Amino acid sequence: MTVRFRLTEEQRALRAGVRQLLERRFGADALRAAVARPGHLDRELWRELGAAGLFALRLPEAEGGVGLGLPETVLVFEETGRALLPGPVLASHLAAGTVPGAATGECVVARADGSLVEWLDAADTVCGDASGALPLRSVDPLTPLHRVLGAGADAPDPVAVLLTAAEQLGTATRACELAVQHARAREQFGQPIGAFQAVKHLCADLLVRAETARAAVYAAAVTADPADIAAARLLADEAAVRGARDCLQVHGGMGFTWEAEVHLHLKRAWVRAQRGGGSTQSEEALAADLVA
Amino acid sequence: MDLSYTPEEEEFRVRLREWLAKVLPTLPAGPSPDDWPGRRAYDLGWQRMLYDAGYADVHWDASPTTRLIFLEETEKAGAPYVGANFVGLLHAGPTLAAEGTPEQRARWLPPILRGDEVWCQGFSEPDAGSDLAALRTRARRDGDDYVVSGSKIWTSHAEVADWCELLVRTDPQAPRHRGITWLAMPMDADGITVRPLRTLAGSAEFAEVFLDEVRVPVAHRVGAENDGWRVTMVTLSFERGTAFVGEVVACRRVLGELARTARENGRWDDPVLRRRLGRLSAEFRALWRLTQWNVSEAEAGGGVPGVGGSVFKLSYSHARQELYDTAAEVLGPDCLDLDRPWVLDRLSSLSYTIAAGTSQIQRNIVAERILGLPKGR
Numbered sequence: 246m247t248v249r250f251r252l253t254e255e256q257r258a259l260r261a262g263v264r265q266l267l268e269r270r271f272g273a274d275a276l277r278a279a280v281a282r283p284g285h286l287d288r289e290l291w292r293e294l295g296a297a298g299l300f301a302l303r304l305p306e307a308e309g310g311v312g313l314g315l316p317e318t319v320l321v322f323e324e325t326g327r328a329l330l331p332g333p334v335l336a337s338h339l340a341a342g343t344v345p346g347a348a349t350g351e352c353v354v355a356r357a358d359g360s361l362v363e364w365l366d367a368a369d370t371v372c373g374d375a376s377g378a379l380p381l382r383s384v385d386p387l388t389p390l391h392r393v394l395g396a397g398a399d400a401p402d403p404v405a406v407l408l409t410a411a412e413q414l415g416t417a418t419r420a421c422e423l424a425v426q427h428a429r430a431r432e433q434f435g436q437p438i439g440a441f442q443a444v445k446h447l448c449a450d451l452l453v454r455a456e457t458a459r460a461a462v463y464a465a466a467v468t469a470d471p472a473d474i475a476a477a478r479l480l481a482d483e484a485a486v487r488g489a490r491d492c493l494q495v496h497g498g499m500g501f502t503w504e505a506e507v508h509l510h511l512k513r514a515w516v517r518a519q520r521g522g523g524s525t526q527s528e529e530a531l532a533a534d535l536v537a
Numbered sequence: 538m539d540l541s542y543t544p545e546e547e548e549f550r551v552r553l554r555e556w557l558a559k560v561l562p563t564l565p566a567g568p569s570p571d572d573w574p575g576r577r578a579y580d581l582g583w584q585r586m587l588y589d590a591g592y593a594d595v596h597w598d599a600s601p602t603t604r605l606i607f608l609e610e611t612e613k614a615g616a617p618y619v620g621a622n623f624v625g626l627l628h629a630g631p632t633l634a635a636e637g638t639p640e641q642r643a644r645w646l647p648p649i650l651r652g653d654e655v656w657c658q659g660f661s662e663p664d665a666g667s668d669l670a671a672l673r674t675r676a677r678r679d680g681d682d683y684v685v686s687g688s689k690i691w692t693s694h695a696e697v698a699d700w701c702e703l704l705v706r707t708d709p710q711a712p713r714h715r716g717i718t719w720l721a722m723p724m725d726a727d728g729i730t731v732r733p734l735r736t737l738a739g740s741a742e743f744a745e746v747f748l749d750e751v752r753v754p755v756a757h758r759v760g761a762e763n764d765g766w767r768v769t770m771v772t773l774s775f776e777r778g779t780a781f782v783g784e785v786v787a788c789r790r791v792l793g794e795l796a797r798t799a800r801e802n803g804r805w806d807d808p809v810l811r812r813r814l815g816r817l818s819a820e821f822r823a824l825w826r827l828t829q830w831n832v833s834e835a836e837a838g839g840g841v842p843g844v845g846g847s848v849f850k851l852s853y854s855h856a857r858q859e860l861y862d863t864a865a866e867v868l869g870p871d872c873l874d875l876d877r878p879w880v881l882d883r884l885s886s887l888s889y890t891i892a893a894g895t896s897q898i899q900r901n902i903v904a905e906r907i908l909g910l911p912k913g914r
Contacts, residue, residue, distance in 0.1 A: 249833035440913025449900035461823035476819035528815035535796035
């Protein structure tokens with residue numbers, strides 16, 4: 246009996262396990278603490294994540310890795326994205342097996358992606374050309390950024406683009422959950438604001454975009470086809486960025502505060518949307534594919 | 538997560554492809570859009586060919602994945618659409634199969650499969666659209682008959698149908714959902730007037746049906762009296778995620794044609810248009826994957842088919858309208874010429890966010906039944 250295009254029991258268990266780990270080690274208090282110390286990377290947490298296999302997911306077991314495939318890795322990155330886990334998770338994952346210590350979390354790895362480098366100062370080493378990188382005042386308090394002026398636009402690594410899409414999917418899912426929670430709890434005019442169609446429809450669209458993106462991201466993880474990956478990133482970027490904005494809108498005035506979690510999701514989604522050449526690159530790739 | 542098919546399914550695909558390659562060149566030319574008897578004969582003829590080849594019941598008995606393959610391959614090969622057989626094969630038929638008596642099933646199902654009889658749907662009314670339970674067409678008992686009076690609207694193929702699956706109110710005093718009954722009405726009965734409705738695309742795709750003291754035998758009632766709402770709802774979840782398979786395949790083909798046309802007429806040099814086409818390609822790729830996802834969920838017996846369908850329909854209807862708006866951009870001034878390709882499709886696409894539940898109703902369904910938001914205004 247074929248499993249078909251849905252999660253296996255093992256995949257569900259993996260997702261639940263990662264979610265539990267992140268809730269335990271990076272819960273609401275840790276998130277607040279991280280926002281209060283921009284640029285600081287919790288090295289102890291990093292080693293714990295390494296020990297849990299987060300960076301060595303796709304490394305063969307013979308090389309000390311977990312030996313999983315892209316679909317499982319996508320599920321894990323969806324969770325790190327959902328939890329707003331700070332740090333160069335993607336760069337460390339991509340470096341596992343080539344940069345000593347990256348897999349275990351002993352060595353923190355940053356990565357030049359186009360003209361941006363995340364977490365450069367906190368990293369022990371950097372992959373790609375980050376020479377002359379200048380710090381900028383990052384819009385996202387949980388992602389310190391450097392700008393590399395004059396960096397060439399290399400063809401993006403499809404795996405990096407896919408795993409970024411997975412993180413965006415996590416954000417989209419979380420934004421939908423937060424919006425729905427608030428719409429059910431917050432009362433105005435004597436009823437939950439989620440009873441009003443204007444609010445209800447914002448929430449419905451959040452889910453529709455997230456679930457459409459989910460199908461694209463999971464399928465791209467199965468096929469690893471570059472066009473599927475480009476499609477996944479476009480859908481996931483939109484689901485995350487528009488999702489976080491709609492979530493903010495549902496939260497009303499509270500959504501505009503520093504205190505509410507919502508802005509962190511939007512800002513992180515903006516950062517990720519710049520990776521891999523941005524949406525332009527993916528749209529052009531898919532257009533070219535249409536006439537190939 | 539797996540996107541592969543079983544050897545049996547691959548074999549089904551290959552056999553179907555071979556058969557289509559053999560029979561499609563033998564088909565007569567399709568009828569003109571307003572030739573209703575021609576349409577009926579053509580669509581029934583195609584169903585008869587499917588029947589003779591053993592594919593007639595693919596919508597009923599096959600697994601969702603087999604149905605997906607059937608719809609994908611027939612669309613790719615350019616086979617005729619289900620057309621006038623739509624209500625019989627995809628709505629009234631499955632309802633009869635699930636809720637009919639053995640006699641009713643024996644009377645009505647074989648002619649649908651063989652391509653002998655056409656069904657139409659008498660559900661919506663002028664004052665009962667999204668709010669279907671507000672329907673007012675009245676049926677009173679008179680001996681062995683129901684006597685039906687009222688009017689129905691948006692009835693496709695009414696002019697050429699043999700039967701109508703009809704929802705009527707049999708108990709005006711009961712709560713709205715509890716006073717409705719499902720009847721099979723013969724379209725040649727006295728008292729039925731069919732008036733074609735012209736759509737904004739200029740064609741008469743559906744009709745209004747006026748019923749004046751039409752006698753329908755009680756033996757034509759499916760399910761119990763006043764249980765028609767439940768009988769109907771059984772079928773609404775029947776499509777199980779495969780409702781738009783052919784359309785998504787067709788949209789992806791149109792997208793390729795748009796790109797090639799843009800290359801030929803020079804509009805391809807416009808990066809804004811190119812990127813718009815690229816984004817549409819992403820959306821239709823995603824919609825194809827979402828279809829596969831929904832089919833897998835249906836097959837595993839999980840999920841809530843009707844509700845997962847709402848997520849799909851919201852995404853799809855928006856994307857398809859966007860597709861034809863982009864076609865207009867590719868065409869430039871030619872988009873005003875009804876004889877150009879895609880211009881009529883653009884007009885037809887305006888119905889996608891309305892037909893079979895408006896996007897606003899679909900959002901209510903998603904918000905209330907999936908997200909658990911409270912009912913309200």
